[in-house]
Amino acid sequence: MSNIGSYEEKLKDFKWEISEKELEYTKGNRINIGEYCSDRICRMGKGDKLALIWQSHTGEIKKYTFNRMRVLTNAIAEYLKSLGINSGDRVCLFMDKVPELYFGFLGILKMGGIAQPLFSAFGGESLYTRLADAETKAIITQKKHVGKVRKILADLPKLERIIVVDEEEEEKLREKELYFSMDNATPVEHFDIFPSTAETPSVLHYTSGTTGKPKGAQHVHYSLISQYITAKYVLDLKDDDIYWCTADPGWVTGTSYGIIGPWANGVTQCVLDSGFKADSWYKFIEDHKVTIWYSAPTAIRSLMKEGNEVVKQFNLSSLRHLCSVGEPLNAEAVIWSKEVFGLAFHDTFWQTETGSMMICNYPGMKIKPGSMGKPFPGITATVVDLKTYQPIERAGIVGLIAIKPGWPSMFRTYWKNEEVYKSKFRNDWYICGDRASIDEEGYFWFVGRDDDVINTAGHLVGPFEIESALLEHEAVAESAVVGKPDPVNMEVVKAFITLKPGFMGSKELELKIMNFIRKKLSPLAMPQEIEFVDSLPKTRSGKIMRRLLRAKEWGEEIGDTSTLENDD
Ligand code: PRX
Numbered sequence: 001m002s003n004i005g006s007y008e009e010k011l012k013d014f015k016w017e018i019s020e021k022e023l024e025y026t027k028g029n030r031i032n033i034g035e036y037c038s039d040r041i042c043r044m045g046k047g048d049k050l051a052l053i054w055q056s057h058t059g060e061i062k063k064y065t066f067n068r069m070r071v072l073t074n075a076i077a078e079y080l081k082s083l084g085i086n087s088g089d090r091v092c093l094f095m096d097k098v099p100e101l102y103f104g105f106l107g108i109l110k111m112g113g114i115a116q117p118l119f120s121a122f123g124g125e126s127l128y129t130r131l132a133d134a135e136t137k138a139i140i141t142q143k144k145h146v147g148k149v150r151k152i153l154a155d156l157p158k159l160e161r162i163i164v165v166d167e168e169e170e171e172k173l174r175e176k177e178l179y180f181s182m183d184n185a186t187p188v189e190h191f192d193i194f195p196s197t198a199e200t201p202s203v204l205h206y207t208s209g210t211t212g213k214p215k216g217a218q219h220v221h222y223s224l225i226s227q228y229i230t231a232k233y234v235l236d237l238k239d240d241d242i243y244w245c246t247a248d249p250g251w252v253t254g255t256s257y258g259i260i261g262p263w264a265n266g267v268t269q270c271v272l273d274s275g276f277k278a279d280s281w282y283k284f285i286e287d288h289k290v291t292i293w294y295s296a297p298t299a300i301r302s303l304m305k306e307g308n309e310v311v312k313q314f315n316l317s318s319l320r321h322l323c324s325v326g327e328p329l330n331a332e333a334v335i336w337s338k339e340v341f342g343l344a345f346h347d348t349f350w351q352t353e354t355g356s357m358m359i360c361n362y363p364g365m366k367i368k369p370g371s372m373g374k375p376f377p378g379i380t381a382t383v384v385d386l387k388t389y390q391p392i393e394r395a396g397i398v399g400l401i402a403i404k405p406g407w408p409s410m411f412r413t414y415w416k417n418e419e420v421y422k423s424k425f426r427n428d429w430y431i432c433g434d435r436a437s438i439d440e441e442g443y444f445w446f447v448g449r450d451d452d453v454i455n456t457a458g459h460l461v462g463p464f465e466i467e468s469a470l471l472e473h474e475a476v477a478e479s480a481v482v483g484k485p486d487p488v489n490m491e492v493v494k495a496f497i498t499l500k501p502g503f504m505g506s507k508e509l510e511l512k513i514m515n516f517i518r519k520k521l522s523p524l525a526m527p528q529e530i531e532f533v534d535s536l537p538k539t540r541s542g543k544i545m546r547r548l549l550r551a552k553e554w555g556e557e558i559g560d561t562s563t564l565e566n567d568d
Helices: 007-013 016-022 033-037 039-046 066-082 099-110 124-134 143-155 221-233 252-264 278-288 297-306 331-341 418-422 463-471 507-520 546-553 561-565
Strands: 050-056 061-065 090-094 114-117 138-141 161-164 177-179 201-207 215-220 242-245 268-273 292-295 321-325 345-349 381-384 399-403 429-438 444-449 454-456 459-461 476-486 490-499 529-532
Touching: 016 221, 033 039, 033 066, 033 099, 033 221, 033 252, 039 066, 050 066, 050 099, 050 278, 061 066, 061 099, 066 099, 090 099, 090 124, 090 143, 099 114, 099 138, 099 252, 114 252, 124 143, 124 201, 124 215, 124 463, 124 507, 138 143, 143 161, 201 221, 201 252, 215 221, 221 252, 242 252, 242 278, 252 268, 268 278, 278 297, 297 331, 321 331, 331 345, 381 429, 454 476, 454 490, 459 463, 463 476, 463 490, 463 507, 476 546, 507 529
Parallel strands: 050 268, 090 114, 090 138, 114 201, 138 161, 161 177, 242 268, 242 292, 292 321, 321 345, 490 529
Antiparallel strands: 050 061, 201 215, 381 399, 399 429, 429 444, 454 459, 476 490
16 A cells, blocks of 8 residues: 555645644744754654665765764764854755765754755856855865865855865865864764754755746745655655665755655665666665665666666566656656566656645556646646636646645745746746646646756756856857757757857867866756857847747747747
């Protein structure tokens, strides 16, 4: 029997109070995610149970019980406090998927700080934009990434502390840098956990939009109420499960369901700190007897590409439930997983802003391959008209995905950007920015994004951020960045560029520009193709028409361009 039981039955009587009750939370009282994920689980008698099984890319394994996690996260919290970091201060986590990242996250929350996880593959410019915006006070990082921080430090007057978790040679540390070894820290048995309440800020996750700089979606400790119960009902986490979430905590899936959801449920999770490789992924599942697996369509398509033979070399019989998130999960991938694992991947739809799963396929519910499923009980979701924002009553008509505000894990604002936050709401609906339709049976079918944001391998990249960075290259006069189709990553970045006088388009220049962006922003933002053009299509007022370029890449009907020309 799955945790959710019957989805239809749960719909009838679900209230968020069910989650509050299970977590023994009463309104107005304290709620601290760090405490819920470690101390509470220990109080429930699971202190000796494994919380984390971590494996490095070299095969090194480290294991931590819930009690060890409790005293180490206490030690981190105490250390941060000793450095003068106060509640409400932003503390960035800029690390690969090492144990210090996971425990650092909880340590920050325990002392009342706001955790700001950033993807460790970010280059200097991506890092700078987000640290400057959040006025981050401290950053926890590794020696392999500290160089990127050093380069931008002079422009970050608010950044007071750089904590390096693996630099043992103190003489190698520079200005503002400190060494903190988590595994060798004195365990702290008692720490006065910050008495956060429901609306106390907890996590700041940066996400990209079509225009402007990335925005910090600000979450609060009360998000736990959603994350706990969705992890329980959708991922079907039970006491004896071994759970593997392949997402990096630099992105929201890696925190909501790679830290908070599973640990608040007291479940053991595994982390593999290495890139994608089909056989090592299968071996990881076999070795650790993974039962529940939460991954992403790009990874599933990459596994599909490696073929069925490699699957047969491993014993994957421990697996019992599979879920996916981040981009459209194509029907072929669902059918394939059923064929090779005997289990279908269950698609889930949500966003950085929503903080937890919104539209999902549930254990026991009929899966329609290619559909994102139905709204989580307690979530009111629909599609609204593209212009009037009124709910569309008829099945099969494409509109914008809209959710009734008020679920516990909803973001509370964009950091210092209330105006953009407000612009996300129309007629009392939160507008996700995605297009979909709903069929006669209430299943949601994803159509595409409603803006120019590119979703590459399940990660959002903003075209504006890339275009701005391109302009910093000496050869680039103008640019337009769009997504182009890719069989594995769904979309990859393509840049159209006009060159400054004196520069000629060539393969060599293309590679130089690609590398320039990779270093400045990230490998995800790097254009996979650059087309040098004489001019870019523009509206009458001079705005570049990205949508026209995008439509060409996707072989879509462009239609009447005169409307686009006026489209400012
Ligand atoms: O466009 C949708 C796509 O990813 C966006 C959210 O990205 P982000 O905030 O980075 O969070 C990703 C992980 C929660 C959405 O607006 N997206 C997410 N899940 C799906 C999806 N597109 C299609 N199907 C999904 N299941």
